[in-house]
Amino acid sequence: MARVYTRDQVLALAPDAASIKAAQKLLNIGKWPLLETDEAAVWGECKGSGKKPYLVQIDLSEPAFKCSCPSRKFPCKHGLALLLLLADSGDAFRQAPQPPRVADWLESRQTRVEKKAQRAAAKSARPVDPEALAKQQAKRRQAMSDGLEDFDLWLQDLIRQGLAALPGRDADYWRQPAARLVDAKAPGMARWIDESKRRVARGGDWPQRVMATLGQAYLLRRAFANYDKLTPEQQADVRTALGWTLDKEAVLEDEAIREPMRVLGRSVSENKRLREQRIWLQGQTSGRPALILDFAHGQQPFGVRLSPGTVVDLELAYYPSAVPLRALIKARHGEPQAMTDFHGSDRLEDALDQVAAALAGNPWLDRLPMTLRGMRLVAAEGSWLVVDGAGRALPAHRSFQQPWELLAVSGGRPLDLSGEWRPDGFMPLGCIGEEGYQAFACEEIQ
C-alpha cells in the first residue's frame, strides 16, 4: 500500500491559502482523465485551460512534486489536488506500473540525492587549511566586536535619554543601529532592537518589557566580550544568539544519534516574508528533545516535512549548545508510525523548573518544548489557562488560535498537551485526546 498523506498533512504543504482554494476546485474526478499510483509515486493528468492536460507526479517518500503547468507556486495547485484526491478518494486511483516519465524522474531524483551526498562527502574530506580558517574567523570576530561596541554606545544613549523618549522615536532611530549590526555580521543582535521597537508599539506595560529585551541584548553583548572565557558550548550559544551559525556540513560531520522521534508539534512565524518553521521532537525512549528549524522565503515550501502526531525513526545531529535542542536530520528510516503518547510533566511547576534550568544554560532561548500530562483548559476573563492536577495554572499564549477546539477535544477531562513555552505564555501545538493526536494551527506574522 502506498503511503497516504492525510488531508491535514497535505494542506500543511500548501504555500498559501489561495493555493488551497485553487486545489479544492480541482477535487473533481472528471477533471482527471488519468489517476494512477504505485508503492512509490502517484501521477495523473489534469485538464487545464489549454488543449493538453497537465502532467502531475508526486514522489510519495517526501513528498516531492513535479507538474508540467507554468505556475511559479510550489507545490502547485495540481500537485496539492492530486495528493488531496489520494487522501479523500483513494479508490479513484488505478494501481499501475510507472510510465517512463515518472520512472525517469524518480531515478533522476535519486541520482541527485546521491550526488549531493557525494559532494558533501568530498567537501568534508577536503582538508581545510586551519590557518586560513583561523584568520577568517578572527576577522569576523573583529567585525562583530566593533559592531557591538557601537551598539553599546547606542544602548547607553538610550538609557541616558530615558525610556519615555522611545514612543516618540521615528523609524530611523531603530533601523540604523539594526542595519549597522547586520553589516557587522551580528544579525542576531539586531533582532532585539526589532523586538524592542515592537514592544514599544504594542503599548501596555511596555517600559518593563522593553527593559527585559534591552537586558537580554546587553547580556549578549557582555557575553561576547568574555567570549574566550566561556566553555565551547557557551561560545556556540553566544555565536548562535548573535546570528553566527555553524555550517550545516560542520554539524552533520558530528556523530548522529538514531532514535524513533515523536513529532510533537509544529509552529510557523513569518517576519518580513521570511517564514520560520519549528518542529519539536522528542525521543521515544530517551525523552530527549530536539528542534528542527527550517526557513523558507515567501511562498516557497519548507524543506523539512515531518507530520505532527507521528513517530519517525531519525538520525539527528545536534548543533553544539549548553542546552542542545536544534538538530539536523542526517537520515530517516522506515515509515512514520502514529504517535499514541509522549513523555511529559504532570505538574506545571516541574515543567517550569525544567524551563528555568534550560534558561540558566542558555538565557537567550525564547521558545522551549513543553510537554504536559493530565492538563485541563479553563477560560478565565477572556484568556485561557492550562491547569494541572495540583491546582496550579499557566496562561495559554494570547495568540493561541484554537482554544475552543482544545476544550472540545478535552471534554473538560485531563489530557496531554504538547507545545512551546514562551516567556509570555504556553502555546499549545498538539494534544492527545480520546480521538488520538490532534494538532493545533500556529502561524503568526510578526
Add this chain to the structure above:
Amino acid sequence: MSLAELAKSVLLGTERSLSAGLETPASAPLSQALETLEQRVEESPERKVLTRAAVLAPYEAAGRRSLAWPDHALPAACEPESTPLCSTAAAAVLRRLLDEQKALLPEWLELAAARGVRVPAVLLPRLLSGGRPQGEPLNQLIRAVGRRGLWLAAQNEAWSYLAAGAADELDDNIWQEGRLAERKGYLEALRGRHPEDARRALQEVFGQENATSRAQLLSTLALGLSLDDEPFLESCLDDRSKQVRAVAAQQLAALPGSRLAQRMQQRCGRLVRLKKRLRTTIEIDLPETLDAAMQRDGLSDRADGRGGLGRGAWHLMQLIAATPTTFWTAELQLAPATLLKALRRHAWRAAVVRGLCLATVRERQAELALALLEDKLGIGELLTQSRLTEEDLIRLLPLARRDAFLIARLRRAPAKEVPALLAQLDRATTDKGHRDPWSEALGQAALDRFAKLLRRAEHQQDWRLHSFLSTLAQRLPVSLASAATTEVRRPAKPIPSLEDKLNDFAIVLDLRTQMHKELAP
C-alpha cells in the same frame, strides 16, 4: 528591585537623575551576580543600569511560576457519549463542507442524525460557529453534536442557541430579563412543550408590555394554536395597538372554530349564494360598507395593497382571506375544482381567488392549493398582488403530489418557459428552511429538460440556467449523480462561461455521493 522598578526609574533617563536605577537588589544571588559583573568593567551609570537589566531579564523569565488555581473552580467535565463517532471518511467530508460548501451542512447533519452518529469533537467549534441553522435542522444539529457539543455550547454565549433548543428546563430568567428576540425564543420553546403555560405566561405580563413587544410575543401563539387560545385572542381585538389587533385577527382567522371565524363565515354567507342549474354558479354581492364590527375583526379600508381592486372588491377579498376555507368546501359543499370552475367567468374572480389564495396558505390547505395551481386561467398575476408566489402554494402539497405536479409541468412547458420553472424548483421544495428531498423522478425530469436546453446555443447564456446548476447539484438525488455529471457535460463544444460552474457541479455531487455513502443508515 525588579525590571518594572528599574524601567520606571530610568523613564526620564540617567541624564536627569544620576542615581536612577542603581539600588542594590534585595536578593542575595542577584546582588552577587551584579557584583561579579560590575567589578570587571569601569562602569558608567548607563552601563550599571544595563547590567542590572541583563541580570534581571533572565532571572525574571526563569522565575515566572504558575498561579494557584483551586480545584473547585474547574467546570464539570462532559458526560461520556452514548452515540458512536462518525467514520473518518464522513468526518473528512464534513471538514470539506465547513471549508468550502456550507450549504450542504444541513444534509450532512440530517444523514448523521438519522444514522445516529456524532461529529468529531475537534470540528464542533467550527460547526457551532456557523450559527443557528434555519428551521428544522436544529434538532438534527443537537443530535449530531452529541453530549460533547451541548457541553461545549453551554460554555460559549454565542452558541447558547443550541443549549436553549436542547434544554429540558427553560431558563425563566430569559423571560424575565432577556431582550425581545430572546424572550420570543423562550416563548416559542415553551409553546412547543406546554402551549397552555406559554399563553398564561404571556397573559400575565401582557398589560405591561409596549405595543411592539405585545405584537411580537402574540405572534408566537401561531405555534400550536388551539381553541383554548381563542378567548385571549378575541380580547386582543380590542387592544390599543393596531399592530396587535392585526396579529390577533390573523390568528383567529386561522382557527375555524373561533368567534371571529364564525363572524367572517356569516358575513360571507350573507353575500354569497349558490345557484345550481345546469352548472353550478355563484352569485356574490359586494359588502356595502365596512362597519365597526368588521373593522374590529381586522378588515381594513386602507388603499395600499389593493392591486387594482375596487373598494367593494377589496373588502370582499379581505373578508374571504379571513374566512375559513371550510365555508366553501363544507358549508357550500363545493369541491375545490368545482369552485374554481364556477369562478372562471365571474365578475369578482380576481377578488375571490386572491382571498382564497391567502386563506389557503394560512390554513396550509393542500387540496385547494392544487386546484388553484391547476386552474386553467392561471393565478400568477393574482398571487403577485397578494405578495404570494406560486412556490408558497406548491410547498403545501404532500411530497408525492408535489413532485407529480412539478414533473407534469416541466414536461408540458414550452422550452422558453423552462428556465423560469427550473429557477422556481428550489424554493418550491423548501419549507420553513427545510429542504424536502426530491424524488428520483423529479430529479430526472429536471435534469432532462435542463440538459436539453443547455445543448441549445440560444439558452447557453441564460443566467437562470447557470444558477440552476448549483441548485441541481445540491438537490438532485445522489443515485442520479454520475448520470448527471455525464449528462450535463454532453455538449461537444465546451461553454467557457460555464466551465467553473460545471466544475463546482461535479464537486458538489461528488461530495454528496461520498456523504450518502459514508452515512448510509
